[in-house]
Amino acid sequence: DVVLTQSPLSLPVTLGQPASISCRSSQSLVHSDGNTYLNWFQQRPGQSPRRLIYKVSKRDSGVPDRFSGSGSGTDFTLKISRVEAEDVGVYYCMQYTHWPPYTFGQGTKLEIK
């Protein structure tokens, strides 16, 4: 199974400052079709997960453009250009290249400093 390792696990950020979360895979996430399949989800306190990014860098409808995804192969990053109070929560990466099983990172808890 593919293991996704996120860092940091805890991310205190000052409002208005940027934030960056890393997701590293135990094997390349390049699919046999040439595409790379990685999602980012946001889980606000007390809520269910919400998808922000799919296919590494494609933003879901309604997701603010301060969120961006990048990366290739085994290294991926979620960036928030300017953190707002509503961004507090836990962020998960998830791969859907080598499944089943779908696998998730451990989660990164973003809090306001």
Next chain:
Amino acid sequence: EVQLVESGGGLVKPGGSLRLSCAASGFTFSSYSMNWVRQAPGKGLEWVSFITSSSSYIYYADSVKGRFTISRDNAKNSLYLQMNSLRAEDTAVYYCARGYCTGGNCNFDYWGQGTLVTVSS
């Protein structure tokens, strides 16, 4: 608007059984694959099971294989998870998540609000 509403959670003793349901609305349920994903208290996300739109393909996580059964009723816009031989480590919030398959690969997007399953004596 896509809506997924889980139900059927509760307290059950180790070795017991429970059946979860997920009622779907706001989209053509019969055209989408579906998933169950769980989250133990204070922990991360764990995929549990997948079923294609026509139930042709079904997959399970190793942790639940042989104990859980996923199914669906497209006429009722409903997804199910029959959970048998429950263990304490199955305690979690169970989410249903809509899947979709394009170009031979499958992802998921919308999630329900979850239903809590507690396995304890």
